[in-house]
Amino acid sequence: EAQVTQNPRYLITVTGKKLTVTCSQNMNHEYMSWYRQDPGLGLRQIYYSMNVEVTDKGDVPEGYKVSRKEKRNFPLILESPSPNQTSLYFCASSLTGGGFTEAFFGQGTRLTVV
Amino acid sequence: GQQLNQSPQSMFIQEGEDVSMNCTSSSIFNTWLWYKQDPGEGPVLLIALYKAGELTSNGRLTAQFGITRKDSFLNISASIPSDVGIYFCAGQSDTSGSRLTFGEGTQLTVNP
Numbered sequence: 001e002a003q004v005t006q007n008p009r010y011l012i013t014v015t016g017k018k019l020t021v022t023c024s025q026n027m028n029h030e031y032m033s034w035y036r037q038d039p040g041l042g043l044r045q046i047y048y049s050m051n052v053e054v055t056d057k058g059d060v061p062e063g064y065k066v067s068r069k070e071k072r073n074f075p076l077i078l079e080s081p082s083p084n085q086t087s088l089y090f091c092a093s094s095l096t097g098g099g100f101t102e103a104f105f106g107q108g109t110r111l112t113v114v
Numbered sequence: 115g116q117q118l119n120q121s122p123q124s125m126f127i128q129e130g131e132d133v134s135m136n137c138t139s140s141s142i143f144n145t146w147l148w149y150k151q152d153p154g155e156g157p158v159l160l161i162a163l164y165k166a167g168e169l170t171s172n173g174r175l176t177a178q179f180g181i182t183r184k185d186s187f188l189n190i191s192a193s194i195p196s197d198v199g200i201y202f203c204a205g206q207s208d209t210s211g212s213r214l215t216f217g218e219g220t221q222l223t224v225n226p
Contacts, residue, residue: 040123043202092156103159105149107154
């Protein structure tokens, strides 16, 4: 089954403790991205990757890092989480970064930083 | 960055009623997408629009790509309780590459 898989689904952590949210897709998609969803703000892009070893900042990249060592994986790293990073996070992938194609989303990771 | 204004923010309707929501932008978009998000899930694509003026249906859903390329609307006919959720518009422009800009979402509640 074609899917985007995020882990964990829920995470509660303390300020300053490094964490990683994993994202994996099995569709051989080139383009992957991370979004955060906050009430009244819709989905805002954090980082995106056009292909392996190619990443770039989205609209709200501060406090986040990403890596794209393999095509299928695109982990989101919070080196020193803060309470304002409490949010619902979504990973998405699409076929190509050339012509635009629809994005497929993971089920989300609800992160709480206390 | 680019912004999409989506309205209304929320709707409370009776089962069987028709629903309409829209998105507008100050920028031109090449692609408009409409997603639905169920509680606790990620957004799922409903309809994709690629040409100005395009009108596309998916069951009870109909969406149009505005002729000015700065707006789009989504209609749901004869709503049912499972239509409940958050509906997002998203757009992609020449200047954004493969990046999507999302609207703030429309929370739809359908009363049986």
